[in-house]
Amino acid sequence: MATQTKDYYGVLGVKKTASADDIRKAFRKLARKYHPDVNPGDKKAEEKFKEISEANDVLSDEKKRKIYDQVGFYSDNIDPAAAEAYAKGGGQPGASGFGSGASRSGAHEQGVPFDFGGFDFSGFQGSGRSGSESEGFGSSFRDVFTGMFNGGRQARGPQPGTDVEYKVEIDFWTAVRGGVTRLEIQRQEQCPTCKGRAVVGGSMECPECHGSGHVTQMGGRMKFNIQCPRCTGSGKVQNACPTCDGAGVLTRREPLEFRIKAGTRDGQRIRLAGKGNAGTEGAPAGDLYLIIAVGPHKLFKRVGDDIHVTVPVTVMEAALGAKIEVPTIDGVGTQIGQSQLKIPPGTQTGQKLRMREKGVTSATREGLRGDQIVEVKIVVPKVQDERSKEILRELQKLNSEDPRAEMLAGA
Numbered sequence: 395m396a397t398q399t400k401d402y403y404g405v406l407g408v409k410k411t412a413s414a415d416d417i418r419k420a421f422r423k424l425a426r427k428y429h430p431d432v433n434p435g436d437k438k439a440e441e442k443f444k445e446i447s448e449a450n451d452v453l454s455d456e457k458k459r460k461i462y463d464q465v466g467f468y469s470d471n472i473d474p475a476a477a478e479a480y481a482k483g484g485g486q487p488g489a490s491g492f493g494s495g496a497s498r499s500g501a502h503e504q505g506v507p508f509d510f511g512g513f514d515f516s517g518f519q520g521s522g523r524s525g526s527e528s529e530g531f532g533s534s535f536r537d538v539f540t541g542m543f544n545g546g547r548q549a550r551g552p553q554p555g556t557d558v559e560y561k562v563e564i565d566f567w568t569a570v571r572g573g574v575t576r577l578e579i580q581r582q583e584q585c586p587t588c589k590g591r592a593v594v595g596g597s598m599e600c601p602e603c604h605g606s607g608h609v610t611q612m613g614g615r616m617k618f619n620i621q622c623p624r625c626t627g628s629g630k631v632q633n634a635c636p637t638c639d640g641a642g643v644l645t646r647r648e649p650l651e652f653r654i655k656a657g658t659r660d661g662q663r664i665r666l667a668g669k670g671n672a673g674t675e676g677a678p679a680g681d682l683y684l685i686i687a688v689g690p691h692k693l694f695k696r697v698g699d700d701i702h703v704t705v706p707v708t709v710m711e712a713a714l715g716a717k718i719e720v721p722t723i724d725g726v727g728t729q730i731g732q733s734q735l736k737i738p739p740g741t742q743t744g745q746k747l748r749m750r751e752k753g754v755t756s757a758t759r760e761g762l763r764g765d766q767i768v769e770v771k772i773v774v775p776k777v778q779d780e781r782s783k784e785i786l787r788e789l790q791k792l793n794s795e796d797p798r799a800e801m802l803a804g805a
């Protein structure tokens with residue numbers, strides 16, 4: 395696009411005489427206010443942040459700032475010496491070292507895309523001589539201005555497609571045992587009408603520049619012809635594709651079916667190469683990322699490849715030891731399985747017992763399984779009959795140690 399003059403000093407709210415330190419401070423203050431991290435989703439703040447960043451980029455760099463001060467805008471293509479010469483030459487209104495008609499025709503012969511009409515460049519090089527001298531002017535100007543605008547062209551060209559990310563919720567059992575999941579995704583596909591070229595039909599005269607390939611642009615005190623941004627100087631344009639409105643791609647919803655591997659974990663990313671948004675003009679498509687969110691289970695809690703489960707145990711089982719049946723994930727479908735677990739005598743509540751290789755099949759390490767960790771929760775019998783109460787009283791007499799003795803002794 396065309397370079398436009400911007401008031402960088404105004405953007406940062408500093409004077410033209412501001413020191414490097416003033417500029418740095420002004421930028422920091424504004425950056426804190428408009429930084430995208432502080433204003434998530436705020437488009438206006440984002441634009442403002444871009445503006446102050448651009449102003450700071452130029453004004454905080456001594457060389458760039460000098461060029462900006464001299465010609466009223468900045469481009470990496472401006473030669474500092476040429477900018478200096480231009481600044482010196484530009485300050486003498488009224489003199490006419492350059493006949494505008496002559497300069498125009500001379501410029502065209504040499505391929506200069508600018509019109510210097512109305513500007514005075516008499517101080518640029520020596521003046522008043524004829525013939526060969528004016529040719530000398532022409533080439534100097536061409537060097538200055540061609541350099542200024544070469545960086546401005548932005549032909550669109552092929553653009554690679556962007557990545558697409560989807561969160562996929564799967565249930566506990568699908569994650570544990572694997573399965574097929576379906577979802578509908580929205581992605582950009584190459585437009586079938588224009589094959590991603592964004593335009594259709596034959597070319598016609600550019601309405602912006604009427605086929606000339608350049609338009610007039612004001613740049614501070616200068617007025618010159620620049621390359622037409624609409625047709626990038628070709629003078630011709632093509633109709634935007636009516637199917638995709640000139641985007642080259644179409645947004646489509648489509649069903650997607652994919653396999654979930656047994657042992658898939660919560661938060662896991664699955665990459666489907668080339669299934670993201672389509673590129674334009676033959677550029678490659680992006681990738682599709684599926685972020686897996688695994689649902690909970692009412693009994694089993696999954697930690698990596700291990701399964702945690704809390705199992706109630708009676709006082710008698712815990713005290714005497716027992717062989718009990720506990721639930722496992724080794725069932726069929728959404729059914730739970732069961733497996734025998736030995737409770738050692740004297741087991742306390744909260745104690746954890748490990749059942750080796752009763753956890754989840756690893757999705758990444760072939761042939762490995764996690765463990766099942768059983769947390770014992772002792773349940774006290776609701777004693778109602780006299781006989782049971784009698785036995786418990788007797789038990790208390792036989793086991794009179796105070797479980798709080800140590801605790802109270804320490805206090």
Ligand SMILES: [Zn+2]
Nearest residue numbers: 585588635638
């Ligand atoms: Zn199209």
Ligand SMILES: [Zn+2]
Nearest residue numbers: 600603622625
């Ligand atoms: Zn044009």
